[in-house]
Amino acid sequence: MNSLVSASQIEAPTEAVEEVVRLTGVTRHFAQTAALDGVSLSIHRGEVLGLIGRSGAGKSTLIRCLNGLERVDAGEIHVQGTRITDLTERELQPLRRRIGMIFQHFNLLSAKTVEENVALPLKIAGVARAERLKRAAELLDLVGLSDKAKAFPASLSGGQKQRVGIARALAARPVLLLSDEATSALDPETTRSILTLLKDINRKLGLTILLITHEMEVVRDIADRVAVIDAGRIVEEGQVWSVFADPQTDITRSLLGGIRPQLPAQIAARLSPTAGAEAILSVDLAGPAAQGALFADLSAALPHSFRLVHGGIDHIQGQPVARFFIAVPTRDATLSGKVQQFLTARSARVEVLGYDTDHA
Ligand SMILES: Nc1ncnc2c1ncn2[C@@H]1O[C@H](COP(=O)(O)OP(=O)(O)O)[C@@H](O)[C@H]1O
Ligand SMILES: [Mg+2]
Numbered sequence: 001m002n003s004l005v006s007a008s009q010i011e012a013p014t015e016a017v018e019e020v021v022r023l024t025g026v027t028r029h030f031a032q033t034a035a036l037d038g039v040s041l042s043i044h045r046g047e048v049l050g051l052i053g054r055s056g057a058g059k060s061t062l063i064r065c066l067n068g069l070e071r072v073d074a075g076e077i078h079v080q081g082t083r084i085t086d087l088t089e090r091e092l093q094p095l096r097r098r099i100g101m102i103f104q105h106f107n108l109l110s111a112k113t114v115e116e117n118v119a120l121p122l123k124i125a126g127v128a129r130a131e132r133l134k135r136a137a138e139l140l141d142l143v144g145l146s147d148k149a150k151a152f153p154a155s156l157s158g159g160q161k162q163r164v165g166i167a168r169a170l171a172a173r174p175v176l177l178l179s180d181e182a183t184s185a186l187d188p189e190t191t192r193s194i195l196t197l198l199k200d201i202n203r204k205l206g207l208t209i210l211l212i213t214h215e216m217e218v219v220r221d222i223a224d225r226v227a228v229i230d231a232g233r234i235v236e237e238g239q240v241w242s243v244f245a246d247p248q249t250d251i252t253r254s255l256l257g258g259i260r261p262q263l264p265a266q267i268a269a270r271l272s273p274t275a276g277a278e279a280i281l282s283v284d285l286a287g288p289a290a291q292g293a294l295f296a297d298l299s300a301a302l303p304h305s306f307r308l309v310h311g312g313i314d315h316i317q318g319q320p321v322a323r324f325f326i327a328v329p330t331r332d333a334t335l336s337g338k339v340q341q342f343l344t345a346r347s348a349r350v351e352v353l354g355y356d357t358d359h360a
Helices: 059-066 089-098 114-124 129-142 158-170 188-205 216-222 240-245 250-259 265-269 287-291 294-301 335-345
Strands: 019-030 033-044 048-052 074-079 099-103 176-180 208-213 225-230 233-239 278-286 307-316 319-329 349-356
Touching: 019 059, 019 208, 033 059, 033 074, 033 208, 033 225, 033 233, 048 059, 048 188, 048 216, 059 074, 059 176, 059 208, 089 099, 099 158, 114 129, 114 158, 129 158, 158 188, 176 188, 188 208, 188 216, 208 216, 216 240, 216 250, 225 240, 225 250, 233 240, 233 250, 240 250, 240 278, 240 287, 240 307, 240 319, 278 287, 278 307, 278 335, 287 319, 294 335, 319 335, 335 349
Parallel strands: 048 208, 048 225, 099 176, 176 208
Antiparallel strands: 019 033, 019 074, 225 233, 278 319, 278 349, 307 319
């Protein structure tokens, strides 16, 4: 397959990236299941890394290995240069303080007030009461909940509870924030506000975030890079816009299915692999190539050569990512080839999906 996004577009910036976390060949088995099967992955300072995969792919196990809640069978994990894979439980304590975590079900203590929940990690770390309440007040301000300091979790909405969770995760000034499906229990509007908050914190504090989710919109909207895990293996990783524009594996294509334009079902149902009145083509474009007037130019060069069937342009990390479906009449047997040639010369990726048997 030709590559839609050229290497020069995907390469990391030339300045050296600092790795906050590095996993090398990390393997973790449960009985016959390889939850992690040789995972190598880096998390760069200041980035939001999205980790996506089907249920059971190994996402939560990876996070649990990262903060030492789960041991690894093989491989190494370095956090800020320190190898953590063979630390004792006691040696892991200071590490856990450097890693904040937020959860799908918030995990707040119901008998404690909001400010006590936020200050709890500091209490455990032995910080004096006045100091920790001051820090809790700052954090509640950061997450927009200053007026709820004395409230109890039961009186808060889901979104407010997650804001408390975020404030608590930041209390000990972590270098890394781990988020495991933190918005999965929230409605779309609340999800949006939590994502905006996380992106804000990422920018303001330069905090590195590992974001695990099965919601592709979450990754599209706030991640810088994305890694795809399947059956315990990282099968693909790269900048979000380039992976979304040009997924290289079936599993990634399937995960992204819901947010990329798909051929309308009624057309897909009558598609023949061999013959029909129109050839149905998918046309993918991304980055600079998607900025021109591609279809107007195609129309001018080859009049009446195609019909626009479906598609659209998304904007991810400021880059246009376009995916269209067009129908090309087969009356003229050479037309489809000419259209493909024209589009390919303009850096589009074109695929003949089949032939529409119905359309006159
Ligand atoms: N404590 C455990 N005991 C047995 N099997 C486990 C345990 N934790 C995870 N697994 C298995 O490991 C695989 C990966 O699980 P998990 O990391 O929770 O996936 P994800 O978070 O991507 O849904 C699954 O097959 C799961 O059943
Ligand atoms: Mg999980």
